[in-house]
Amino acid sequence: MSDTVISIENLSKSYQLGAIGTGTFYGDVKRWWAKLRGQPDPYQKIGEKDYKNREGETVWALRDVDFSVRGGEAIGIIGRNGAGKSTLLKILSRVTAPTSGVVKARGRVASLLEVGTGFHSELTGRENVFLNGAIMGMSHAEVRRKFDEIVDFSGVEKFIDTPVKRYSSGMYVRLAFAVAAHLEPEILVVDEVLAVGDAEFQKKCLGKMGEVTQGGRTVLFVSHNMTAISALCDRALLLDRGRTVAQGEVESILSTYFQMALQIRPEVRWTENTAPTNGIVRFAGIRAHDQQDETKSAFDIRHPIAIELDYEVLQPDIWFTPSVILKDMNNVVIFNSPADAHPNWDNAKKETGTYHSTCWIPGNLLVEGTYSVRVVFWGFSRLSQKGIAMDDVISLNIFDSMEGDSVRGKITGAFSGVVRPKLEWISEQVKPAGGRIEKNGT
Amino acid sequence: MELKTSNQEEWSLVIHPQRAWWDLHLGDLWRYRDLVWMFVWRDFVAYYKQTILGPLWYLVQPIMTTGVFTIIFGNIAQLSTDGLPPFLFYLAGNTVWGYFSASLTSTSTTFTSNAAILGKVYFPRLAIPISVVISNIISFAIRLGVFLGFLIYYVAVGVNVSITWWALSLPLLILIMAGLGLGMGIIVSSLTTKYRDLQQLIGFGVQLMMYATPVIYPISTVQGNWQWLVLANPMTPVVEVFRLAFLGVSSLSPLYLLYSLGATLVILMIGILIFNRVEATFMDTV
Numbered sequence: 001m002s003d004t005v006i007s008i009e010n011l012s013k014s015y016q017l018g019a020i021g022t023g024t025f026y027g028d029v030k031r032w033w034a035k036l037r038g039q040p041d042p043y044q045k046i047g048e049k050d051y052k053n054r055e056g057e058t059v060w061a062l063r064d065v066d067f068s069v070r071g072g073e074a075i076g077i078i079g080r081n082g083a084g085k086s087t088l089l090k091i092l093s094r095v096t097a098p099t100s101g102v103v104k105a106r107g108r109v110a111s112l113l114e115v116g117t118g119f120h121s122e123l124t125g126r127e128n129v130f131l132n133g134a135i136m137g138m139s140h141a142e143v144r145r146k147f148d149e150i151v152d153f154s155g156v157e158k159f160i161d162t163p164v165k166r167y168s169s170g171m172y173v174r175l176a177f178a179v180a181a182h183l184e185p186e187i188l189v190v191d192e193v194l195a196v197g198d199a200e201f202q203k204k205c206l207g208k209m210g211e212v213t214q215g216g217r218t219v220l221f222v223s224h225n226m227t228a229i230s231a232l233c234d235r236a237l238l239l240d241r242g243r244t245v246a247q248g249e250v251e252s253i254l255s256t257y258f259q260m261a262l263q264i265r266p267e268v269r270w271t272e273n274t275a276p277t278n279g280i281v282r283f284a285g286i287r288a289h290d291q292q293d294e295t296k297s298a299f300d301i302r303h304p305i306a307i308e309l310d311y312e313v314l315q316p317d318i319w320f321t322p323s324v325i326l327k328d329m330n331n332v333v334i335f336n337s338p339a340d341a342h343p344n345w346d347n348a349k350k351e352t353g354t355y356h357s358t359c360w361i362p363g364n365l366l367v368e369g370t371y372s373v374r375v376v377f378w379g380f381s382r383l384s385q386k387g388i389a390m391d392d393v394i395s396l397n398i399f400d401s402m403e404g405d406s407v408r409g410k411i412t413g414a415f416s417g418v419v420r421p422k423l424e425w426i427s428e429q430v431k432p433a434g435g436r437i438e439k440n441g442t
Numbered sequence: 443m444e445l446k447t448s449n450q451e452e453w454s455l456v457i458h459p460q461r462a463w464w465d466l467h468l469g470d471l472w473r474y475r476d477l478v479w480m481f482v483w484r485d486f487v488a489y490y491k492q493t494i495l496g497p498l499w500y501l502v503q504p505i506m507t508t509g510v511f512t513i514i515f516g517n518i519a520q521l522s523t524d525g526l527p528p529f530l531f532y533l534a535g536n537t538v539w540g541y542f543s544a545s546l547t548s549t550s551t552t553f554t555s556n557a558a559i560l561g562k563v564y565f566p567r568l569a570i571p572i573s574v575v576i577s578n579i580i581s582f583a584i585r586l587g588v589f590l591g592f593l594i595y596y597v598a599v600g601v602n603v604s605i606t607w608w609a610l611s612l613p614l615l616i617l618i619m620a621g622l623g624l625g626m627g628i629i630v631s632s633l634t635t636k637y638r639d640l641q642q643l644i645g646f647g648v649q650l651m652m653y654a655t656p657v658i659y660p661i662s663t664v665q666g667n668w669q670w671l672v673l674a675n676p677m678t679p680v681v682e683v684f685r686l687a688f689l690g691v692s693s694l695s696p697l698y699l700l701y702s703l704g705a706t707l708v709i710l711m712i713g714i715l716i717f718n719r720v721e722a723t724f725m726d727t728v
Contacts, residue, residue, distance in 0.1 A: 007453075015726060026639060090725070094457060094564035097722035103457035117562045120484055122491045127484075134480040135563055163491075 003106070005187060005218050006069040006092075011101035013062040013087050013242075061087040062098070063242040071106075071186075074209075074219040076233035076250060078226070078257050083239040085222045089113060092189050092220065107186025107218075110136060114191070116176030121165035125156060125175055128164055132179045146182045153204075154178035174201055181208045187218045192225070206231060206412050226254055227368065227412060231402035251401065255298035258397040264370065265394050266297035278388050280318050281377050284310035284354065288373070288396045298397045301406050301420070305361040305396065307373060313350045320379030320387070321348060324359045327372050327392075334366065334419070338378075346379075364407060364422035367415070370397045466718055471566040481573030486580055500584040504540055508533045515658045524660040524691045526603065530596055531689070535657035537589045538619070538684045541582040542677060543648045545623025548574045550630035550644050553724050560725065567721040568714070571628050575620045582616070593688060604690035608683055614699070615680050618706050622676055625710035632713075632720040635727055656681050662693040673698075676705035 062084045069075050077085050090096045091103060093111030118135040119128050129150055133143035143150075151157050154175040156167070164172055190209070209232055213219050223229050229236065229250065236253035238245045238260075246256050258264050267287035270276070275283045289295045289306050299305050307324050323338040339357050340348040372395040378387040400406050407420045471478075508529060515521045516528030523531040549571035553560065556570055597603060634640045655677045656664070664672050672678055679698035686692035 028637070090561075091457060093562075095561055096725045098457065098459050100459050103455075104453040105455040105457075106453055109455055111563060114562045118559045120488055122488045123484065127487065131480050131484055134474075134477040135559070135565060137474070137477075137565065140476045140480075 003071055004068045005071045005106045006220070007102075007104045008065055008067050009102050009104075011062055011065040011088070011091065011103060012060060012099050013084075013091060013096075014058040014060050014099045016058055060242045062091075062239075065101070065239070065242075065244050067237055067244065067247055069218055069220065071218055072213065072216045073235060074213040074221060074233045076229035076236040076253075077220060077222045077239065078224075078229060078236055078253065079239035079245075080260075082241070084242040085239055086191070087242075088239070089189055089191055089220075089222055105187055108137070109187045109189065110183045110185035111189040112180050112183075112191060113189075115173060115180055119164055119172070119176060122163055124163050125151075125160040125167070129160075129175070129179055132176065136180065136183055137185075138183065150178045150182050153181060153208075170201070177201075177205060181205070185217070187220070188212060189220045190222065192223050203410075203412055226257075227400055227402060230254060230399060231412060251298075251300075254399060255296055255397075258298045258370070264297040264397060266396060267295050268393055276388050276390060277314070278377075278386055280313070280315045281320060281388065282312045282314060283375075283388070283390065284312055286310070286373070286375060286390075286393055288394055297395070298399055301364065301366070301368060301398050301400045301408075303363045305363075305398075307359045307361070307394075309357045309359075309375060310354065311357075311377070312354050313352050316352050317349045318379075319346060319349050320377050321345065322357055323376045323378060325374040325376060326361070326366075327374060329370050329372075332418075334371070365419055366398050367417060367420045368398050368400050370395060460722065466714060467566055471568055471572075474565050474569055477565055478569050478573045478576070481569065482577040482580075485573070485577040500581045501588050504533065504536050504585050504588060508536050511536070511658055521659050522663050524662060524685075524693070526685075526689055526691055527596060527601055530592060530601075530603070531660075531685075532658065533589050533592060534685050534689060535655075535681055537582075537585045538615070538681050539652055539655065539657045539677070540585055541578060541616070542619040542623050542680075543652070544578045544581065545575045545620060546627045546630075546648060547644055548578065549624055549627025550634065551641065552628065552631040553635050553720070554631070554638070554641070557725070568628075568717065571624055571631070571717075575624045575627075578623075579616065579620070589688070603688075605688055606686060606690050608687035608696060611683060611687060611696075611699070614703075615684055618676070618680055618699070618702050621706040621710045622702075625706065625713035628713040628717040629709075632716045632724075635720055635724040651675070651677070654678075660685075660691075660693065676702040676709075678702075 065084070065088065077088060079085050087096075089111065090113070091098050092109065093113060094109075095111075095113070116128075116132065118132055120131065123131065126147075129147065130140065130143050134140065151160055154171075154177070156171045156175050159167065159171065164175070167175070206228060209219060209221070213232070219232070221229065221232055233250050235248060236250045237247045238253050238257050240260065245260065246253055259266070266289075267285070269285040270283055272282075277283065287295050287308050288297065288299075289308060290299065290303060291306075309322050309324075311322065321338045321340040323336060325336045326334045328334055337359055338345070339359070342348075372392040374389065374391050375393055376387055376389045400408050402408075402410070402412070404410050407422050408415050511532040512529045516523065516532070552567070552571045552574075560567065560570075593603065593605075630640055630644055652658075654671055654675050656672065661672065661678065661682055679694060679696070679702045682692045682694040683696050683699055686696060
């Protein structure tokens with residue numbers, strides 16, 4: 001199953017900006033009549049400038065997107081808001097047609113842009129399963145065959161003959177997802193439907209999606225949940241403003257995404273003239289890198305991260321130390337780590353010359369998320385010189401690749417804790433079930 | 443719009459910017475026939491569940507309207523009813539007209555009132571108006587039952603009406619009304635994706651069309667200038683043949699039904715073609 005099952009060629013979609021028509025036939029005729037006589041548009045808002053370019057105002061939601069998917073692959077589609085992800089999904093699910101380009105697919109395509117599409121609140125759970133199944137493209141016989149499985153998966157068997165208007169929102173979503181999960185198409189297109197339900201149900205959903213890909217079927221998955229993307233997908237496609245920015249291995253695409261979306265810079269270099277300095281020490285550069293010395297912004301939660309500082313000492317024999325301060329997105333300082341942390345620290349003087357200091361943050365310490373790095377050179381006590389501080393000089397992102405050996409294991413939902421150290425645990429059985437504790441004496 | 447590639451590729455789905463106008467996806471519709479039935483069933487069950495009287499509502503409306511017609515057009519205006527009891531005459535017209543007008547009005551909002559579901563999932567869009575036309579048959583059947591009940595009552599009290607062999611043409615009459623309502627309805631619904639004010643026009647238009655159909659008057663009273671309009675109306679033969687079938691009176695040759703059938707096929711065809719053009723991108727404008 002390594003044949004191409006989806007081929008997207010030069011796919012573009014444009015939307016007209018502004019009001020497409022006045023919305024009424026009468027209005028359109030009136031506007032047309034005014035234009036014919038060279039009068040201003042009667043529907044133009046007062047104070048709004050007439051740019052006379054209404055005809056040409058189009059916005060490209062997708063522009064020349066090209067990619068192909070092989071059978072059995074799981075592809076994550078990521079990008080910022082407005083990148084064109086939803087438009088791509090809509091075209092793939094045939095909700096709207098592209099402006100140009102072609103999509104070709106082999107096998108039944110089912111899309112899940114929403115769960116519970118067409119659910120009718122007056123109908124019972126059972127009736128809605130059949131209705132929703134039919135809307136998704138299942139035949140009546142097919143739904144009947146899978147009915148028990150669907151109800152079982154949803155966990156609402158007690159309420160299956162109750163109208164869904166009496167369901168809690170959780171039950172509603174569970175039943176809706178259960179139908180969708182049993183679609184069994186060759187190609188499944190999924191929007192962020194996983195962002196529903198409680199943690200346990202999310203886990204169940206992710207498990208089901210994993211099953212789908214392992215069963216040789218192809219999944220296209222759009223999400224803002226990077227943990228889910230990295231857990232499910234082998235490859236990813238990164239869109240920005242309608243264009244393909246990158247595609248390839250999920251890890252490297254995620255890294256590119258974080259750099260782009262969160263304006264994460266993993267490295268900063270200064271020239272002699274622009275470098276921050278206090279006359280004693282001058283910054284030259286800072287970067288974040290991994291154990292292979294590769295500069296990057298997205299790090300696997302399990303791997304150590306190096307923060308490397310390059311600086312020049314301009315005057316000898318003055319005591320100071322560089323310090324790396326890591327802050328999370330809420331500006332909470334996670335730690336403050338000075339370079340010279342030893343008993344003689346206030347005597348650590350440096351000769352003039354260029355220096356290179358690296359601070360290693362161990363793997364399995366931080367939690368997922370984005371961090372910014374503040375660097376401070378402090379000390380300078382004898383000269384009462386001011387220190388140098390650089391706020392948010394670089395930033396980095398930590399993600400969990402969900403291979404199961406991080407602290408998180410296979411749990412996809414929220415995981416509490418400000419830090420997530422992998423601590424040593426010793427567990428042993430003290431008493432077998434039903435056994436007696438041997439007592440000493442008496 | 444076939445893609446000419448050197449190697450013959452086997453794609454089961456090809457999404458193009460614009461479909462060819464003859465590419466109607468009717469095969470797709472056949473594959474989704476279960477969905478059509480699910481929609482029909484949903485409409486019926488949901489309607490039934492929300493009301494106290496349930497299907498009884500289907501009885502109230504035609505009887506009330508017919509009563510009003512009998513008083514205004516029969517007793518006050520004293521219009522001719524071809525010698526038939528006015529109540530029976532108007533009830534016959536209302537029964538037939540009710541199905542056609544319900545089919546037309548409810549299919550004319552296909553795109554606008556189903557935008558939420560149509561924006562989320564693909565299925566042949568024609569499934570919605572077709573299911574609406576079919577589920578309207580259910581209410582038609584109830585109205586027909588009411589009509590037949592009154593017919594039996596009138597026959598029992600000795601009124602001279604006769605049921606003719608034309609009664610067997612009832613399925614054809616239903617088919618013509620369904621096709622005509624569907625065809626006109628989807629034309630309107632396609633246009634309403636851009637022009638919402640057509641929606642206002644539809645209720646008014648149906649009302650006007652009823653006066654151009656022999657519902658409250660027999661065709662025999664139509665003379666002079668406006669006769670062509672009534673005769674050009676494809677619903678005219680349907681109403682007249684229905685009266686001929688169940689009341690035994692009509693001055694229009696039943697062969698006019700062939701004209702109705704032809705006009706219905708043409709309108710339906712135009713409707714499907716326009717609908718097919720609009721459905722691909724209507725989500726962008728609705």
